[in-house]
Amino acid sequence: MSEIFSPVSVPAAAAPATGEGPGVRALLIGIAVVFLGLFLVLPLFAVFAQAFSRGIDAYLDAFREPDAWSAIRLTLTVAAIAVPFNLVFGIAASWSIAKFEFPGKSLLITLIDLPFSVSPVVSGLIYVLLFGSQGLFGGWLQAHGIQILFALPGIVLATIFVTFPFVARELIPLMQEQGSSEEEAALTLGASGLHAFWTVTLPNIRWGLLYSVLLCNARAMGEFGAVSVVSGHIRGLTNTIPLHVEILYNEYNFVAAFAVASLLAALALVTLVLKSVLEWRYAGDLAGGRAH
Amino acid sequence: MAATSSPAAGPLAPPRPPWRFRRPSVIPGFGLSFGYAMTCLALVVLLPLAGLVAKASGLGLSGIWHVATDPRVASALRISFGISLLAALAASVFGFVVAWVLTRYRFPGRKIVDAAVDLPFALPTAVAGIALASLYAPDGLVGAQLAKLGIQAAYTPLGIFIAMVFIGLPFAVRTVQPLIAEIDREVEEASATLGASRAATLTRVVLPPLIPAVLTGFALAFARGVGEYGSIIFIAGNLPYVSEIAPLLIVIKLSEFDYGGAAAIATIMLGISFLTLLAINLIQAWSRRRFGYV
Numbered sequence: 001m002s003e004i005f006s007p008v009s010v011p012a013a014a015a016p017a018t019g020e021g022p023g024v025r026a027l028l029i030g031i032a033v034v035f036l037g038l039f040l041v042l043p044l045f046a047v048f049a050q051a052f053s054r055g056i057d058a059y060l061d062a063f064r065e066p067d068a069w070s071a072i073r074l075t076l077t078v079a080a081i082a083v084p085f086n087l088v089f090g091i092a093a094s095w096s097i098a099k100f101e102f103p104g105k106s107l108l109i110t111l112i113d114l115p116f117s118v119s120p121v122v123s124g125l126i127y128v129l130l131f132g133s134q135g136l137f138g139g140w141l142q143a144h145g146i147q148i149l150f151a152l153p154g155i156v157l158a159t160i161f162v163t164f165p166f167v168a169r170e171l172i173p174l175m176q177e178q179g180s181s182e183e184e185a186a187l188t189l190g191a192s193g194l195h196a197f198w199t200v201t202l203p204n205i206r207w208g209l210l211y212s213v214l215l216c217n218a219r220a221m222g223e224f225g226a227v228s229v230v231s232g233h234i235r236g237l238t239n240t241i242p243l244h245v246e247i248l249y250n251e252y253n254f255v256a257a258f259a260v261a262s263l264l265a266a267l268a269l270v271t272l273v274l275k276s277v278l279e280w281r282y283a284g285d286l287a288g289g290r291a292h
Numbered sequence: 293m294a295a296t297s298s299p300a301a302g303p304l305a306p307p308r309p310p311w312r313f314r315r316p317s318v319i320p321g322f323g324l325s326f327g328y329a330m331t332c333l334a335l336v337v338l339l340p341l342a343g344l345v346a347k348a349s350g351l352g353l354s355g356i357w358h359v360a361t362d363p364r365v366a367s368a369l370r371i372s373f374g375i376s377l378l379a380a381l382a383a384s385v386f387g388f389v390v391a392w393v394l395t396r397y398r399f400p401g402r403k404i405v406d407a408a409v410d411l412p413f414a415l416p417t418a419v420a421g422i423a424l425a426s427l428y429a430p431d432g433l434v435g436a437q438l439a440k441l442g443i444q445a446a447y448t449p450l451g452i453f454i455a456m457v458f459i460g461l462p463f464a465v466r467t468v469q470p471l472i473a474e475i476d477r478e479v480e481e482a483s484a485t486l487g488a489s490r491a492a493t494l495t496r497v498v499l500p501p502l503i504p505a506v507l508t509g510f511a512l513a514f515a516r517g518v519g520e521y522g523s524i525i526f527i528a529g530n531l532p533y534v535s536e537i538a539p540l541l542i543v544i545k546l547s548e549f550d551y552g553g554a555a556a557i558a559t560i561m562l563g564i565s566f567l568t569l570l571a572i573n574l575i576q577a578w579s580r581r582r583f584g585y586v
Contacts, residue, residue, distance in 0.1 A: 222419070
């Protein structure tokens with residue numbers, strides 16, 4: 001009887017034919033985790049470590065300055081204008097592109113994506129060329145006493161530009177995947193267009209909408225290059241949080257710089273956690289079913 | 293007679309509908325949503341970019357060439373493009389390993405590692421910049437270790453490289469990851485049962501279809517690195533001719549009110565980014581023909 005079982009020797013530890021052996025596997029996992037840890041996570045850790053390096057009082061001192069508060073107020077104001085603007089644009093653009101057939105769609109999507117491929121500094125520069133003192137509209141604006149550059153409107157415009165594609169590029173593929181049969185059903189049953197949008201489309205896209213607004217907001221509050229070009233760096237007036245961080249850092253006030261930066265780092269962490277939760281739980285309701 | 297009764301235009305063929313911009317649909321709101329979106333696009337994106345093109349065309353090709361060949365500008369462009377090429381290469385290599393590990397292997401903490409890949413997207417560039425600078429400075433956590441080896445990272449071109457790898461990594465990982473997940477395991481099994489070694493299966497069966505995605509990720513990381521400003525300027529040291537990047541030179545020109553010079557550098561950068569985008573589209577078109585997917 002033993003003859004039947006003994007000759008079959010299974011090489012248990014050999015590398016599987018369609019995967020890597022346990023050694024290679026452990027090595028690759030090790031490389032990936034150590035690399036990401038050193039390269040991506042350590043900088044985040046460094047922000048908080050530096051911010052609290054002289055204790056909690058020194059940390060809180062950074063927020064006792066009125067300039068820090070005016071920077072926080074300005075950043076919140078800018079995001080409160082830029083994000084809703086891009087939200088409405090994104091819904092309008094995705095409704096017209098995903099629910100209707102017309103020529104030139106892919107060109108249109110490329111144009112909407114354009115701000116992502118433009119350097120942040122160039123994004124600021126184009127508004128300086130339009131509204132600056134030697135710019136196209138500069139003379140006219142000056143004659144009428146309208147201040148766009150080095151003031152809130154310029155900062156808002158530059159922020160809208162850099163965050164322009166976020167909502168649209170999430171909603172367009174999502175609405176295209178979902179098609180328009182549900183809306184057509186609602187309309188044939190007698191719903192008005194607005195009613196169909198409100199009760200059929202909006203619930204279908206709500207997680208994608210939230211997802212894109214999260215990313216849009218994180219970028220709007222954290223944008224540095226474009227805003228730095230149009231803001232003029234006037235302390236207490238046109239400094240957003242990232243610009244305030246830069247000024248503190250360049251004054252060698254490191255604890256305060258990292259303390260204020262920790263606000264943005266915390267925002268990034270919250271954004272990342274919410275984004276991951278949405279990807280894990282509602283992958284089917286996001287564009288491309290982003291499941292990892 | 294023959295001309296009026298060609299077979300295609302028989303009595304049963306439906307009359308050809310008049311040409312319309314959009315196909316008819318019962319869904320309302322096209323005019324409003326399309327009009328509003330177009331207006332936003334034109335005012336926010338197209339008009340300002342047209343302003344840049346107008347300014348650059350005012351300089352003319354010779355004017356742009358004059359700026360581009362200025363030694364300081366030329367060296368800044370060389371630094372920006374050269375280092376971001378190297379950084380995109382490094383990001384692609386490590387990004388591929390990370391994407392492979394995240395999709396093929398199951399290990400504790402995988403989901404957290406996966407979420408951490410997007411950190412450079414979420415972290416504002418200025419925050420990343422000061423954090424990297426403080427870590428890699430000669431008295432920083434990592435910089436002190438490097439100093440023992442005789443390497444100075446911060447305030448040198450190596451610092452620019454590190455910052456560019458940091459911001460380029462998510463692009464390299466996220467473009468390759470979905471394709472690794474979609475690889476048909478049966479093809480690998482077929483290759484193995486036909487007697488191929490694992491190395492042969494990898495290099496001849498698994499990797500070739502992934503090349504377009506790797507190239508796309510490389511191009512995206514490159515384009516991002518060239519334009520990046522916030523995370524680089526703190527760690528770069530910004531020494532003219534050594535570690536001064538092109539975006540910083542635009543800022544410097546603007547602060548000197550040299551709008552023409554700034555517009556010329558921006559135009560050159562936009563031109564090269566445009567070529568990169570074109571290359572990505574060509575890669576994807578080639579990939580669709582060769583492999584049937586993007």
